[in-house]
Amino acid sequence: MTFKEDPRAIRTQEMLKEALLTLLQEGHSLHQISIQTLTQKAKLNRTTFYLHYQNINELKEHLINDILQALTDKIEALNSIFDRNRKEHLIQLLDYLVEQRNSILALVQFEQVEQHLLLLMKDLIVNRRSQSKNIGRKIIVDPDIKTASIVGIIMWWLKDGLHLDSAYIAEQINLMYRS
CATH class of the missing domain: 1.10.10.60 (Homeodomain-like)
Known part of the structure; x- marks a missing residue:
């Protein structure tokens, strides 16, 4: 049952x-x-x-888990996309982050939120590198550094850079971190 x-x-x-x-x-x-x-x-x-x-901390954990699960679903969906439309999918992710901006910014004070975002983005970067057609190419930027940079750009954008649209941010990320 x-x-x-x-x-x-x-x-x-x-x-x-x-x-x-x-x-x-x-x-x-x-x-x-x-x-x-x-x-x-x-x-x-x-x-x-x-x-x-039982208490507010338990409620907070459920709230964070709900938001992180939705974010995980969005980012993991990018792992299966290896076509020419990567930028479009990145724009869709950025649009989703803007929709969830207030929630993300309110919850980023809890370390687990930023750590989870860092892990998701690192998995995406490592997965994309392993699926890249340039297998023999030397990797110049460490995945941890690349991840921290991308998450830093996204967090700056959500806090202070919304005068720039998601397509512009996606293009900047693509220009900076082609892999």
């Missing part, structure tokens, strides 16, 4: 995650957020919170 979660429970969990994300986006640090503040923001009561989570 398979277990199917109650849609009301799923909706309540989403309301709590959204409330936490909103509070983080408003500039509250995690240790400043009380269960009372969180449940008021979600328009729920404290008892409802404790039916789903």
Whole structure:
């Protein structure tokens, strides 16, 4: 017999995650957020919170896992693409990151978010290099350095560079890091 979660429970969990994300986006640090503040923001009561989570850290972990899973799915999809449309797929990833900008910037304060992004991008770079037609070519830039550079560019862009569109950023990344 398979277990199917109650849609009301799923909706309540989403309301709590959204409330936490909103509070983080408003500039509250995690240790400043009380269960009372969180449940008021979600328009729920404290008892409802404790039916789903033991504490705010557990809620934070679920929120981060949801966002990281979506990000993982997007970046891993790029691993299977080895055609001439790489730039288009990079633009789609960058567009997705812009859509998720507020969430990413609110959660980047938690080290695991940036570490996860670094690991995903490094896997993408290493995979692309292993699939490259230039197998015999000498690798000049270490994957860790290349990864840190790309993630740094993306984070700068999300924080301060949105006056530049995703196509421009994709072109700059392609020019800097052809491999």
